[in-house]
Amino acid sequence: MVFSTHLFLFVFLPLFLAVYYLLPFKARSAWILFASYAFYGWWRVDFLGLFFAVTLWSFIWGKRIASAPTQAIAKRALIIGMIGNFASLGYFKYFNFGLENLNAILQVLGSRPISLWQVILPIGISFYVFQAVSYLIDVYRKDVEAADNFWDFSAFIALFPQLIAGPILRYKDLVDQFKSRSHTMEKFSEGSMRFMMGFCKKVLIADAISPVVDLTLFHATPTMADAWLGAFVYTLQIFFDFSGYSDMAIGLGLMLGFRFKENFNHPYISRSIGEFWRRWHMSLSGWLREYLYYPLGGNRHGQYRTYFNAATVMILIGIWHGADWTFVIYGCIHSALVIRERHWIYTGRWKERPAIIGIASTMFFVILARVLFVSPDIFTAINVYKGILGFYGLGLSSFVAWQISNFQIFMIVFATVFVYAAPAWLKLLDSHKQKSQLQHSFLVLMPLFVLAIAKLSAQAFSPFLYFNF
């Protein structure tokens, strides 16, 4: 089920909330679990089996890790638990990709390609497997006790606000909230506001500008203006789409009394690629930092080992997003950029640049790399890069210009202004003098929310981009 649908908004959510608030606290985890399974099963019931299996597997191995008499046995249990989880992710997410590449190699060698079944990618698998793995590692590290209540643990893994597109939650951050959390009208109201903000970002901005991306990038001869416009608009679209989803998830969490960690912190004002990854999809970059980068040694083992560790994280970020060479190259490009920055820091060549230059140069690379992210295959990406370099001419293609609507132009400008004005606005909001007056300005979200629902009715189905990951 998708948040930005009438069915979620007018059936699932009101029914869920009504029952949730009628139940005593002890029964609420069970209701969350039931509703989350219904939420997920709305896509396909059969994949609930996998979902349940990952949950049960992680619960069992979490127990075994915790009860292991020695550290060595606990480590073995951790490895088995992780292998099980990553094996399911590997099979469901990367099997087709692996087979395609194997067949390509076989064809080059003159052998017959292998014909096997196609594996369906379960939605949200990358998110819930990462949550499960973080739980096992945290138990192993004794950062958190193993869950003793299977239903609470299952409800944590299944928690529908973040189930299919994150943020990636960690058990240790939520375990206490499952045991005790407050439910106040202030919290519900704050969550409602946050949900409305996310809904507006998704429906009014991301969905509105999305057709411009297809229009400009995916034709045979994108001109330089087409390609740059498309890459820039996609950069905006993915931010408003994904951060909109995260806002909705955080807002729904608040409505249920939970406080989730933030997933975005104005990523497009970053002055370096390293900073960008500390601001973009923070729950993923934080996960990889904590469970991969630091265990590999972080920056504690010298210059080249640091480069290797950073590159590993970046490539994995790329691959996590999808099983295609475009994502591998996306990760490699970001690796190269991060290593370049690290090298400059090590060699003392890194100088603080004026904000505008730092932001512009970071955005330049972010936008360029986004082409790989949006392209369905490497050949399309190469074609767009040819467009970016001006191989197919400079000005906007004549069939593009008239198809961009006034509303889309307005939203592209608005989204750009929003991205750069929002940090300053929030800073102003945080100042005590203006706080109360400015806070009320957020009430404008209420009529915008109604407009977004109206727009939702006027447009076709609008899936979230991050479901694919």
Add this chain to the structure above:
Amino acid sequence: MLEPSPTTTQVLRRLPSRINAALFLTYLPGLFMLLILLLGIVFVLLNSSTYQWPGGSLIKGEATARYEKQFNEQLAFKESFISTWGIIDYALFKQGRDGVLTGTEGWFFTSEEFTYYADEATALAEKLAYIVQVRDELAAQGIDLVITLVPAKARVYPEYLGRFPMPDYVQARYDLELAALEEAGIKTVDLRPALLKAKSEGQVFFKTDTHWTPLGAKTAAQALAQDLEARGFALPFGESSFATEEAGMMKLEGDLMKFLPLGRLKAQLSPVSEQLPVLSTAQTNLGLFADNSRPVTLVGTSYSADERWNFVGALKESLGMNVLNAALVGRGEVKPMQDYLASDNPVVNKPNLVIWQLSERGFPMPINEEYP
């Protein structure tokens, strides 16, 4: 000097309103959300489609996908929301839904006239091959074929396109189509000069509709008749006489207005209200021994089939002979001809000439993508 402290009464008087205002604003989003959710579920529960569960596998998500589709289509308040958004779209952004281009001074254009076909040359060749096949099939029965191409409205009224200048690939489209037809040996009538000239006498296309006005239709009919006569077709030009009568005016519901869902504000926001004369053409020399033959058959699209424009009436009047109208509304360019050839019309009526009215905008559309 110290300011006097407010009295307890003063404080108590101020306090509740301040607290209430602050609390109200803090709770407002939550209350608002609850209200939306409540209204939503009440409407949903009152809707009978909510309780209709479709067939299909639940395991593989087919049934849920169908249910959601049906649920969205039959939402009780959907139309209100669509018109709300339509009003905002038009009032603030001067645009309608996909399919219409808002020009200046109340002029609207169909985006079909600007459609880009990646493989236009192949589509053109495919259509041309079909036209040649039709021409040969008719010729085998002793029937001539003439094609007439209705130019795009944007071509006739480019001055009202506003921020949508005609794309370069459209600019040469009419000439290319004409050249391709002539090269294939198809007799073709260019309607552009007549329609462009007639603009000074009155409107030849409607502002809010894709079609020509009765004046445009009459202009085209006259140009067509003159061309046929000049080419020396063996037709009984002027042997019958027809007269067109006007029976008042009627309001036009322009087809492009369907792309502006303005709901209850339609009357207030509609850019322009258009009217057209109610016309009927009748034979005036119909005597006891009058010739009832129809030497010409007209096949074509809604430009010809829709009686409101009275194209066939104007054609009868201009040719001075009876015309059988085999044009169809909403069936594309090729289907009306396929239907005509499949019928017994060519044999029973045995015309001397078939006029096939095509349109510039429909010509490059691949045959299999035309209307069903």
